[in-house]
Amino acid sequence: MGDLWDGLAQALWLVATLDPDLVEITLRSLQVTLSALVIACLIALPLSALLVVKRFRFRRITIAVLNALMGLPPVVVGLVVYVMLSRQGPFGVLGLLFTPTAMIIAQVIIIVPLIASIAHQALRDLWAEYHDLLISLNTSKRQRMAALIWDGRRALLTAALAGFGRAIGEVGAIMVVGGNIDHATRVLTTAIALETGKGEFALALALGFVLIAMAIGVNLAIHWLGRTEREGRW
Template sequence: MLEIFASLGLALELIGGADPTLLGIVVLSIELSLVAAVAGAAIGLPLGALIAVGRFPGRRSLIVLLNALLGLPSVVVGLVVYLLLSRAGPLGSLGILFTPAAIVVAQTLLVAPIVAALARQTAEDAWKDYEEQLTSLGVSRLRAVPTILWDARFSLLTVVLAGFGRAASEVGAVMIVGGNIDGVTRVMTTAIALETSKGDLPLALALGLVLIAVVLAVNAGAYAIREWSARHHG
């Protein structure tokens, strides 16, 4: 218990003191996670909506696969991305292993299935309401995809945030493909893992609290946007 209180104090100190190293780590974490969330959304949202609205052979299997991918172990993703991006791998010539770009690639692969699976659910509900009206207006299923995505945008914001949360809290894959390089690819989660392995548990926990605070702040902001929009757009 005492340790947790000590960590809380330390966390406040870290935030209040605006330690430049910590600040760099936090900013990098948010930046990479945001890019991954946006990239994952760019893949996952249309994919999810397409599966929700579309009628094609293999659709059911795809849904099962997508839901299974929700539990995709991040270490596996990390390993696959590592092997792809390694100099000895097929994409080795890009030379982006152990750079922030590699982290974004791994995070995106983890985020996209989450966004797709959750977006499918949301889009399917919306499609139930819209199908007759849109079909009546002469809207094709393909044309309905962007319409549904746009109309469900406030709900989908939550979906994208879930993706952001996954990216920000990701450690296994990020450690493998980023290498936890000081000042280059050290993000909040790998810093926490490092401090834990140094036995500095209070500092590790304090960093964890900072991470939670960051995710909380982003979510609170999104919630406020959603509330505001719902009031103004119905």
């Protein structure tokens, strides 16, 4: 029991004193996840708006596939990215395996379906309200998509935060494609797994505190945005 309290005390000390290793790992996690989030939003948000505005042959199938991919096992994504970026893979010549770029690619693949599905549901409801107005104004499809994305930005931010929460806590795919290399690809989740295996509970707990704080912050932001969105509709 004493070891547990000692570990907690040391973990709190590491957080309070901004331990260099803790700060480095946290900043790298944020760099990778925020980069993946920006790229994923640039893909998912226009895609979700397009699925709302445009009617085409495989639209329903595309929506169904996006919803299904929300449950895609991250470790499988990591395996696919690993194969594609390995020396024998089609993109092996780029030398991206075991780099932050490979981790970003894996995270983008994981969170695009999640963000697109949540955004599609929000924009679909907004399109029901704006349909007649936008049609009467004789707007183009691009203008309709832009109007939906702008007016639904608060709901879309909720979708983005959900994607961030999913990405920041990912470990399977990141471990496979990043390799958990010290001072290169080690992030919060992989560092927690490594330090726990080594029995270094102080740093593992400190990293866990940071990860929990991020998760709580994201959930509080989603809750606040959802509440203000509902209040704005009244």
